[in-house]
Amino acid sequence: MKLYNMSILDLNKSIRNGNISATEIANETIKLIHNYNPLINAWTKITDKRMLKEASFIDKNKGIKLSLLAGIPYAVKNIFDVAGYTTIAGANMFSNRIPALKDAWVINKLCKSGSILSGMLNMDAYAYGFTTENSYYGTTRNPRNLQYIAGGSSGGSASAVASGLVHYSLGTDTNGSVRVPSSLCGIFSLKPTFGRISRNGVHTFVPSLDNIGFFSRRVDDLAIIYDYIQGKDNKDKFQVNCPIQNVFSKLHLGKNYLNCGILSGFFSTWCDNNAKIATNIVGKALQANDEIVIEETELARSAAYIITASESGNQYLPILRQTPEKFEINSKYRLIAGAMIPSAWYIQAQRFRRFFQKKVLSILKKIDILIAPATPCTAVQIGQQNIHINNQDLLVRSNMGMLTQPISFLGLPVCTVPVMTSNTLPIGIQLISAPFKEDILLYAAYILEQQGITATQINITDIKQ
Amino acid sequence: MVVQLVFKTYNENTMQNTINWQVYILHMQTLLNLTLDEINYIEVINQMEYLSNIAKPLMLFPIEERLAIAGVYKA
Numbered sequence: 371m372k373l374y375n376m377s378i379l380d381l382n383k384s385i386r387n388g389n390i391s392a393t394e395i396a397n398e399t400i401k402l403i404h405n406y407n408p409l410i411n412a413w414t415k416i417t418d419k420r421m422l423k424e425a426s427f428i429d430k431n432k433g434i435k436l437s438l439l440a441g442i443p444y445a446v447k448n449i450f451d452v453a454g455y456t457t458i459a460g461a462n463m464f465s466n467r468i469p470a471l472k473d474a475w476v477i478n479k480l481c482k483s484g485s486i487l488s489g490m491l492n493m494d495a496y497a498y499g500f501t502t503e504n505s506y507y508g509t510t511r512n513p514r515n516l517q518y519i520a521g522g523s524s525g526g527s528a529s530a531v532a533s534g535l536v537h538y539s540l541g542t543d544t545n546g547s548v549r550v551p552s553s554l555c556g557i558f559s560l561k562p563t564f565g566r567i568s569r570n571g572v573h574t575f576v577p578s579l580d581n582i583g584f585f586s587r588r589v590d591d592l593a594i595i596y597d598y599i600q601g602k603d604n605k606d607k608f609q610v611n612c613p614i615q616n617v618f619s620k621l622h623l624g625k626n627y628l629n630c631g632i633l634s635g636f637f638s639t640w641c642d643n644n645a646k647i648a649t650n651i652v653g654k655a656l657q658a659n660d661e662i663v664i665e666e667t668e669l670a671r672s673a674a675y676i677i678t679a680s681e682s683g684n685q686y687l688p689i690l691r692q693t694p695e696k697f698e699i700n701s702k703y704r705l706i707a708g709a710m711i712p713s714a715w716y717i718q719a720q721r722f723r724r725f726f727q728k729k730v731l732s733i734l735k736k737i738d739i740l741i742a743p744a745t746p747c748t749a750v751q752i753g754q755q756n757i758h759i760n761n762q763d764l765l766v767r768s769n770m771g772m773l774t775q776p777i778s779f780l781g782l783p784v785c786t787v788p789v790m791t792s793n794t795l796p797i798g799i800q801l802i803s804a805p806f807k808e809d810i811l812l813y814a815a816y817i818l819e820q821q822g823i824t825a826t827q828i829n830i831t832d833i834k835q
Numbered sequence: 836m837v838v839q840l841v842f843k844t845y846n847e848n849t850m851q852n853t854i855n856w857q858v859y860i861l862h863m864q865t866l867l868n869l870t871l872d873e874i875n876y877i878e879v880i881n882q883m884e885y886l887s888n889i890a891k892p893l894m895l896f897p898i899e900e901r902l903a904i905a906g907v908y909k910a
Contacts, residue, residue, distance in 0.1 A: 563908060578905075610908060669896060672889040679886060691868055694875070706875065707882030710863040715890040720904035722896060727905055781908060805908040 373398060374534035374829050378442050378591045381537070385428070385441040392441035396425035396486055399443040402535050403488060406830055410511045412520075412529040414448050415455060416489040424486040438594050438618075440484030446540040447527045448490035449497060450474040451571040459573040460493040460523070462506040463689070463696035474571025475603045476540065476582055483598045488536055491526030495698040497542060497575045498682060498705075499523050500550050500770035505698050509752050512555055513828060514795055518749040521551030521770060524583070528555040531585040534829035538586040538595050544576045545674055546744070546774025548583030549786045553744035553798025554770075556788040556825045558592050558815060559585045563805040564781030565610040568603035576681040577608070578720070579674065579778055587827040589816045592785070593618040596808060617809045621816055628814055630656040633742035633802075635663035636671075639760055640772055644791035645743035651789060652799045653741050655823045656814055662733060662740065670726050670776035673719035677779075680716040683708025700767065727780050734782075734804040739814055743773055744786050744798035777802055785811035787818050788825035796825040856883045 371390060373381060384390045400418050407413045421443070428441045446452065449459045451470035458464045473481060481487070492510045494502055502510040502525025510525040512518040513533035520529040524541025528551030531539050541548045543561045552559035561583035569580055584599070586592045600614045632653045638646060652658075664670075683690075686697075687709045694702065734740070746759045746769065756763040757770070764772075777784055782805060786798040801811045818824050860879055864871055871879060 565908065666896070669893055672893050675889050676886065676893065687867065687869075691870075694870070703875065703878035703882045706869065706871070706879050707886055709867060709869075710860065710879070710883065711886060715886075715894065717904065718890075718894055718896075718898070721898050721902050722893060723905035724902050725896075725898055781905075 377588050378537055378594050382438050392425035392428035395441055396421045399488055410529045410533055411508045412491050412510050412526040413489045414492050414507050417487055421486045421488050428484050437483040439598055442485045443488050443536045444485050444538045445488045445491050445530050445536050447493050447524050449542055449573045457573050460495040460504055475568040476599050479599055491530055494523035496701055497523040498701045499767050501767050512749050514556055517751055519752055521554035523547040525551045527585055528552050532557045540584050543581045543583040544579045545778055546771030549744045549774045550771050552585055552786045554749040556796030557585050557587055559583055559786045560592050561784045562808055563783045565608050567599055568606040568609050570603050570606045576678050578677055589819045593621050593812050617812050628738045630658035630739045631660035631662045631737045632658050633740050634661040636667035637742040637773055641743045641746045645797055648789040648797045649743050649799055655818055655821055658741055667776045670779050673722045674775045674779040676715050676719040679708030680711040730780055738810055740802040742800045744800045745770055748791055748795035748797050783808045785815045787815045790825045856880050
C-alpha cells in the first residue's frame with residue numbers, strides 16, 4: 371500500500387476498515403522520512419516517539435468514532451510551538467531556549483482530531499525570505515528537482531508534502547511564505563483570510579500580516595484540513611469571530627457559475643512567459659472573461675515591505691541590542707534598518723492598506739475570483755542570486771514573493787493551484803476571493819483538478835538523485 | 836531656546852535621496868541603544884536608502900483625512 375498515493379479520505383477509510391493501522395502508517399512514515407530527508411533536508415526534527423504514541427492512541431480507540439484526520443501523518447514549520455521542543459523559527463540563536471510547554475492552538479486542534487505529527491520543518495530564518503537557503507540548518511531542496519530551491523519561507527513544509535512523505539503540512543504566510551513554496555514545489559495550498567485561524571503559539575514575525583496556511587497534494591485534502599483547523603480561540607485577539615465553514619462536505623456538490631477575472635498590469639508585467647501561459651490556462655478553464663488592472667498594486671507591495679521591515683525590526687530589537695552577532699547575515703541589516711524606519715512611513719503604509727482594501731473589495735463585489743501567478747517564474751537553482759524578469763535582474767531572495775505580497779497585504783484568502791510549464795517545473799496560480807469565501811476558492815481549485823489542469827503529484831520514487 | 840518649526844507640504848523634493856542617512860542612522864543608533872560596527876553601518880545605510888526609495892511614492896500618495904489604519908475583516 372503506497373500511503374501517499376492515497377487521499378486523506380481513502381487512507382482514513384483503510385484505517386476504519388482495519389486494512390492498515392495508524393501505528394503501521396506511523397512506522398512506515400518514520401522509515402521513509404529517515405531514508406529520504408537527507409535528500410531534501412525538509413525536517414529539522416523528527417518526532418518519532420510522539421508520532422508512535424499518537425498512532426497507538428488511535429489504534430486503541432478504534433471503537434470511538436474517528437475523525438477524517440485520524441491516523442493521517444503531517445508535519446509543521448518549526449515556527450509553531452510543539453510541546454517539549456524548542457521553537458527555533460529557523461534561527462540557531464533560539465535553539466537554546468526552553469522547550470514549548472504546550473502545542474500551538476492549531477496543532478492542539480489537529481492532535482485532538484487524531485492526526486499524527488511527524489516533526490518540524492526547515493524555513494528561512496525568522497520567516498524572512500523566499501528561498502529556504504538557511505545558513506545554519508542548510509538549504510531545503512525541491513523534490514521536483516533536487517538542484518532547485520523549494521521556495522520559502524515555509525520551504526520545508528512544501529518540500530515535505532511535494533515529496534509525498536506526509537499528506538499535509540502547516541506553514542505561515544506573511545508576504546507569500548506559503549504560496550511561493552507551493553508554487554515552486556507544485557502542490558496545493560490555502561492561506562485563509564487574515565484573522566481566520568488562531569495564531570496562538572506561533573512565533574511572531576509581522577503581527578499585522580502573519581497568517582497560518584497549509585499544503586496538500588489534493589484539493590479534497592485541503593478542504594478536510596481547513597474544516598478541522600477552524601474554531602474560536604479567545605486568546606488570539608486578532609482572530610475574527612467567524613462561524614465554522616464546513617467546506618469538504620459541499621465541495622463536490624457543484625455551484626452556480628463563478629465569475630472570474632485575470633489580474634493584469636503589475637501581475638502580468640512582473641512574470642515570465644511560463645507564468646503567463648499557466649495563468650491563461652487557468653483563466654480559460656474557469657472561463658475568466660475580464661482582465662483587471664489595479665493601479666496601486668506596486669504601492670501595495672511597497673507598503674507591505676515597509677510594514678514587514680518595521681514590525682520585524684521592532685520585534686527583534688532587544689536581541690539586536692544584546693547579541694547582534696547571532697543574527698543570520700541575510701536578515702540582520704534588514705532588521706536593523708527596519709527598526710529605524712520613521713513612524714510616518716509605517717503609519718502611511720497601514721492607512722494605505724485600508725485604502726487598498728476598500729478598492730479591491732469593491733472589485734470583489736463584481737468578481738468572485740481573481741487569478742494571478744504566485745511567483746514571477748518557476749523554481750531557480752540553489753544559490754542563484756537573480757531572476758531576469760521584465761528586462762530587469764531582481765534578487766531571488768526578496769523578489770520571488772513580489773506577486774503574493776500585494777494580496778496578503780489585503781488579508782484576502784488565496785488558494786494556490788499547481789500547473790506544469792514547458793520547462794518541466796510547475797508554477798502556482800493564485801485564486802483570490804473576498805474575505806471568508808474560502809469555499810469558492812476550494813471549489814474552483816477542485817474544478818481545475820477534475821479537469822486535469824493541475825500538475826500531477828510526484829512521490830518519493832520520482833525524486834531524481 | 837526657541838525652536839521654530841517650519842511645516843512643509845510633503846512633496847517630491849522632501850523625499851529626494853539627499854537625506855544624509857549616515858547622520859540619521861547615527862542618531863537612531865543612540866536613540867535605540869544599538870551598537871553598529873563599520874560593516875553594519877554601511878549595510879544599514881544601503882538598506883535605509885532602499886527603504887527610502889520604496890517609501891517615496893507611498894508617502895506621496897494622497898490618503899483621505901479620515902481613513903484609519905487597517906484592521907481585521909468582520910465576518
